Amino acid sequence: MEFDRIKTKALMGERISETEAVWLFQNAPFAELCQLADAIKRKRHGKSVFWVNNRQINYTNVCVLHCSFCAFSKIKKDSPTAYDWTIPQIVAKAREAIELGARELHIVGGLHPDHEFGYYVDMVRTLRNEFPAVCIKAFTAVEIQYFAKLGNRTVESILMELKDAGLEALPGGGAEILLPGIREEICGSKETGEEWIEVHRVAHKLGIPSNATMLFGHIESFEHRVGHMAWLRALEDEAPGFFAFIPLVFHPDNNSLGRRVGTKTSEEDRIRTIAVARIFLDNIQHIKAYWVQLGLDVARRALHAGASDLDGTIIEEKITQAAGSESGQGLSVLAMRNLILEEGLEPVERDALYREF
Ligand code: V47
Numbered sequence: 001m002e003f004d005r006i007k008t009k010a011l012m013g014e015r016i017s018e019t020e021a022v023w024l025f026q027n028a029p030f031a032e033l034c035q036l037a038d039a040i041k042r043k044r045h046g047k048s049v050f051w052v053n054n055r056q057i058n059y060t061n062v063c064v065l066h067c068s069f070c071a072f073s074k075i076k077k078d079s080p081t082a083y084d085w086t087i088p089q090i091v092a093k094a095r096e097a098i099e100l101g102a103r104e105l106h107i108v109g110g111l112h113p114d115h116e117f118g119y120y121v122d123m124v125r126t127l128r129n130e131f132p133a134v135c136i137k138a139f140t141a142v143e144i145q146y147f148a149k150l151g152n153r154t155v156e157s158i159l160m161e162l163k164d165a166g167l168e169a170l171p172g173g174g175a176e177i178l179l180p181g182i183r184e185e186i187c188g189s190k191e192t193g194e195e196w197i198e199v200h201r202v203a204h205k206l207g208i209p210s211n212a213t214m215l216f217g218h219i220e221s222f223e224h225r226v227g228h229m230a231w232l233r234a235l236e237d238e239a240p241g242f243f244a245f246i247p248l249v250f251h252p253d254n255n256s257l258g259r260r261v262g263t264k265t266s267e268e269d270r271i272r273t274i275a276v277a278r279i280f281l282d283n284i285q286h287i288k289a290y291w292v293q294l295g296l297d298v299a300r301r302a303l304h305a306g307a308s309d310l311d312g313t314i315i316e317e318k319i320t321q322a323a324g325s326e327s328g329q330g331l332s333v334l335a336m337r338n339l340i341l342e343e344g345l346e347p348v349e350r351d352a353l354y355r356e357f
């Protein structure tokens with residue numbers, strides 16, 4: 001049977017092809033698919049499940065772009081719900097989290113029309129000086145590309161300056177679906193997939209590790225999902241530096257793509273996506289079950305289907321909440337550890353660089 005053939009290959013450590021991954025999405029028996037992904041996860045990480053005490057800081061919702069799936073951004077900065085935190089406000093948010101033991105600041109925002117690049121450098125340098133021990137994971141490839149265009153600079157020089165100010169890792173946002181065609185359909189004004197890849201290539205070469213996301217459950221096909229993952233796998237071969245792959249469940253509320261799509265993808269599809277990713281992405285260490293988007297129950301099940309990371313305590317998240325997320329605003333350290341223990345697994349606290357504590 002086709003499943004057994006692919007299973008043997010994957011368990012022997014042989015890379016599966018794009019065609020085989022699409023076959024798994026379409027035809028693999030669900031329970032067996034989850035078991036295979038779990039076996040691969042256990043070979044790498046045993047019973048460990050990684051988590052981070054972190055805080056998300058979405059510093060502004062003003063954005064010059066208008067991606068069709070985004071319910072978070074405001075085009076007009078004088079809109080009553082637009083905001084743009086000052087650096088002291090950002091420091092205050094960070095301090096709150098660090099007093100609760102945060103080891104990572106995850107900082108992303110819209111593309112604000114007014115700030116110059118120096119503002120972002122100041123943001124990172126101020127945080128670094130105030131909180132020397134915390135990991136600063138900041139700015140998606142879309143923001144980095146925007147800073148380069150703003151200052152008529154190369155991506156390399158932008159990243160070098162941010163690294164010098166204290167930036168240690170890039171988050172994985174903005175990837176959506178990298179392939180042309182569908183990318184233009186869902187976020188035509190955004191940087192291209194090739195540009196996203198190039199930012200991460202340069203970052204990895206400069207010693208700045210990163211994550212990679214994929215927005216799924218909208219109008220994409222299984223071929224699109226696998227093609228997207230194939231681009232990431234190829235980049236990791238060429239310029240290693242990805243820590244984690246994070247499938248992001250499309251949330252349809254308050255956005256134009258959502259009006260077209262209607263509902264969130266099924267729980268089974270969310271878990272299948274985690275499982276196929278674990279099997280296909282043989283060169284990426286972790287598949288992250290981002291509980292804010294998967295939902296807590298699905299995230300628990302994903303821990304038995306290939307996921308080895310739960311992301312974090314988060315505290316405050318605005319992007320998915322704007323698009324209808326029902327998950328709460330944060331998990332306590334105790335709740336996070338208990339969730340993992342209740343699944344018969346072992347919690348491992350990490351920071352953004354996957355140093356263990
Ligand atoms: O890039 C926007 C996505 C991303 C919607 O690197 C939506 O560790 C679902 O990248 N439904 C930001 N998703 C979040 C992100 C992330 C999250 C957690 C961990 C990491 C990491 C990165 O949110 C955006 C976009 O792809 N997004 N709108 C929506 N309606």
Ligand code: SF4
Nearest residue numbers: 063065067070073110
């Ligand atoms: Fe702006 Fe990001 Fe929203 Fe696109 S997804 S409109 S780039 S904030």
